[in-house]
Amino acid sequence: MSGEFNLIDKYFSNRQSQRKDVLLSLGDDCALVKPPENVSIAISTDTLVAGTHFLASANPAWVAHKALASNISDLAAMGATPAWVSFALTMPEPDEQWLEPFCQSFFELADYFGIQLIGGDTTKGPLSLTLTVQGFVPEERALKRDGAEIGDWIFVTGELGDSKAGLEVILDPAKRSQPSAVELEKRHYISTPRVLVGQALLGVASAAIDISDGLISDLGHILKRSNVGASIDVSLLPVSDTLRAYLQDSTSAQKYALSSGEEYELCFTVPDQNKGMVESALAHCGAKVTCIGQVRPQGVLELHQQGNPIYWQLAGYDHFKV
Amino acid sequence: MSGEFNLIDKYFSNRQSQRKDVLLSLGDDCALVKPPENVSIAISTDTLVAGTHFLASANPAWVAHKALASNISDLAAMGATPAWVSFALTMPEPDEQWLEPFCQSFFELADYFGIQLIGGDTTKGPLSLTLTVQGFVPEERALKRDGAEIGDWIFVTGELGDSKAGLEVILDPAKRSQPSAVELEKRHYISTPRVLVGQALLGVASAAIDISDGLISDLGHILKRSNVGASIDVSLLPVSDTLRAYLQDSTSAQKYALSSGEEYELCFTVPDQNKGMVESALAHCGAKVTCIGQVRPQGVLELHQQGNPIYWQLAGYDHFKV
Numbered sequence: 001m002s003g004e005f006n007l008i009d010k011y012f013s014n015r016q017s018q019r020k021d022v023l024l025s026l027g028d029d030c031a032l033v034k035p036p037e038n039v040s041i042a043i044s045t046d047t048l049v050a051g052t053h054f055l056a057s058a059n060p061a062w063v064a065h066k067a068l069a070s071n072i073s074d075l076a077a078m079g080a081t082p083a084w085v086s087f088a089l090t091m092p093e094p095d096e097q098w099l100e101p102f103c104q105s106f107f108e109l110a111d112y113f114g115i116q117l118i119g120g121d122t123t124k125g126p127l128s129l130t131l132t133v134q135g136f137v138p139e140e141r142a143l144k145r146d147g148a149e150i151g152d153w154i155f156v157t158g159e160l161g162d163s164k165a166g167l168e169v170i171l172d173p174a175k176r177s178q179p180s181a182v183e184l185e186k187r188h189y190i191s192t193p194r195v196l197v198g199q200a201l202l203g204v205a206s207a208a209i210d211i212s213d214g215l216i217s218d219l220g221h222i223l224k225r226s227n228v229g230a231s232i233d234v235s236l237l238p239v240s241d242t243l244r245a246y247l248q249d250s251t252s253a254q255k256y257a258l259s260s261g262e263e264y265e266l267c268f269t270v271p272d273q274n275k276g277m278v279e280s281a282l283a284h285c286g287a288k289v290t291c292i293g294q295v296r297p298q299g300v301l302e303l304h305q306q307g308n309p310i311y312w313q314l315a316g317y318d319h320f321k322v
Numbered sequence: 323m324s325g326e327f328n329l330i331d332k333y334f335s336n337r338q339s340q341r342k343d344v345l346l347s348l349g350d351d352c353a354l355v356k357p358p359e360n361v362s363i364a365i366s367t368d369t370l371v372a373g374t375h376f377l378a379s380a381n382p383a384w385v386a387h388k389a390l391a392s393n394i395s396d397l398a399a400m401g402a403t404p405a406w407v408s409f410a411l412t413m414p415e416p417d418e419q420w421l422e423p424f425c426q427s428f429f430e431l432a433d434y435f436g437i438q439l440i441g442g443d444t445t446k447g448p449l450s451l452t453l454t455v456q457g458f459v460p461e462e463r464a465l466k467r468d469g470a471e472i473g474d475w476i477f478v479t480g481e482l483g484d485s486k487a488g489l490e491v492i493l494d495p496a497k498r499s500q501p502s503a504v505e506l507e508k509r510h511y512i513s514t515p516r517v518l519v520g521q522a523l524l525g526v527a528s529a530a531i532d533i534s535d536g537l538i539s540d541l542g543h544i545l546k547r548s549n550v551g552a553s554i555d556v557s558l559l560p561v562s563d564t565l566r567a568y569l570q571d572s573t574s575a576q577k578y579a580l581s582s583g584e585e586y587e588l589c590f591t592v593p594d595q596n597k598g599m600v601e602s603a604l605a606h607c608g609a610k611v612t613c614i615g616q617v618r619p620q621g622v623l624e625l626h627q628q629g630n631p632i633y634w635q636l637a638g639y640d641h642f643k644v
Contacts, residue, residue: 028467030365030397049448053445078354132408
């Protein structure tokens with residue numbers, strides 16, 4: 001890790017125990033790592049920009065959690081085990097009051113997932129964060145987007161819609177008086193990447209993706225890459241009691257579940273012959289999973305309510321509008 | 323590669339031939355790669371921010387070159403062979419007039435070094451670029467900063483000082499009328515990472531670093547990590563005819579050579595018994611190398627001119643001051 005500010009030693013060095021596969025971390029031109037044999041390396045990069053993906057005034061601990069969790073979620077969606085992270089931080093001036101809680105939260109989550117900070121950069125400029133995470137996945141077994149086949153069942157983890165409601169609360173102070181508003185705001189920033197679920201789905205699921213742009217949009221990526229369609233029963237969509245209390249309307253909650261982004265839950269497809277395995281495969285993960293529909297021939301993405309077709313116009317998920 | 327703008331397919335997909343060790347590149351949650359056995363992976367991340375590391379009005383082709391070359395230079399400094407790059411681009415609005423020449427230059431340099439774009443992100447925000455490059459280095463042979471020992475000889479590649487002079491020209495239009503100003507401006511953005519030199523130095527050099535903050539500062543990193551000092555003969559510093567013409571003064575040119583950053587030349591140390599090998603080891607690289615001094619006991623970093631001690635106050639290298 002290098003950079004223009006002398007913050008590295010104080011905030012980023014020696015915060016974690018050394019992984020055995022990290023031969024050299026911060027303090028040289030490059031980090032040096034040595035992956036185990038018989039694995040592929042999964043690599044993902046995401047940028048979070050103040051004003052676009054979080055408010056500059058947001059709790060720095062929550063921003064750290066969101067940045068790292070959203071990146072680890074990409075590893076989870078491939079069934080990969082997190083290993084290393086590189087972190088590039090751009091900020092206008094060194095701000096220790098921001099860095100202290102940020103780093104506390106960052107390393108807490110990193111330690112939880114056994115992912116080690118191996119390098120990065122600190123530069124002067126408008127506040128933004130770019131993370132590159134890497135993890136291991138058994139050779140040729142990664143969960144990709146292109147494996148869904150007609151007849152496969154469609155599942156999602158957790159409950160959907162809270163993140164979108166939380167974003168509303170963040171952007172509109174008037175909504176803070178609504179039931180559960182504070183809980184939803186926190187829920188927008190704090191998610192738990194489904195790493196254990198992704199690992200357990202290796203050999204079980206035919207395709208997977210994490211929900212960052214909204215279920216309809218992200219499931220759409222699986223369908224497009226797999227050349228298939230889908231049928232979803234909106235009455236099966238898992239929504240939280242918190243969201244129902246906030247919206248006071250089941251139909252709205254279902255619409256939120258379809259379009260809410262930055263959920264970092266997984267959406268995955270399972271061949272019919274593996275459907276019975278899902279529950280037992282995920283028993284140790286402590287994650288709720290729900291079957292919400294089935295893969296259909298190409299060109300069809302239909303919503304229905306217990307068999308009755310429905311036609312909703314759903315707004316896309318736009319991060320923070322600035 | 324994912325992102326908020328629909329630019330990926332047009333500008334970033336299918337621009338390069340697929341490396342055999344890349345199993346999956348753009349278009350899924352993660353890229354999947356499979357490194358060869360018996361190598362370590364060298365990883366480096368650098369951010370370039372408009373206004374700090376380049377002017378927003380700069381030639382986009384030059385910005386692309388600088389961004390990728392400066393990252394590949396970190397691999398060169400470890401003796402690593404470039405393999406993969408992840409690229410996160412943040413820009414205020416999709417700007418195709420900027421992207422077209424940027425990508426042309428980016429992929430030209432990437433192809434030259436055989437490095438494949440495997441993923442990234444495009445986001446909305448103030449212009450900045452973060453790259454994470456990865457390369458291979460034979461196990462336990464990487465060139466690090468901590469291996470210099472007393473008596474080792476200190477070498478640099480190429481010629482030093484042009485980048486600092488180029489930066490002056492960029493920031494002060496009045497300087498454009500000086501001799502070679504246009505050439506120096508281009509030289510600031512366009513450097514050639516010393517990949518072949520780094521590879522040839524494996525087993526020959528005891529320590530290496532690339533010159534990004536200025537020779538004195540970067541050599542200082544080697545000295546600090548190796549617990550040694552150094553003695554430099556400033557009359558040996560390699561400076562270009564272009565720089566001499568611009569400055570019209572040899573002493574100034576030497577000072578520029580000591581403090582000029584973003585040169586992306588290598589500074590390395592060589593044990594006495596290997597000194598005779600340097601020339602033959604680098605014969606195929608087409609790079610000039612110059613011995614400028616010797617490693618001394620800790621605490622000593624002295625400059626001299628053919629044996630006469632000199633005491634210069636040298637300004638640090640500050641990128642663009644904004």
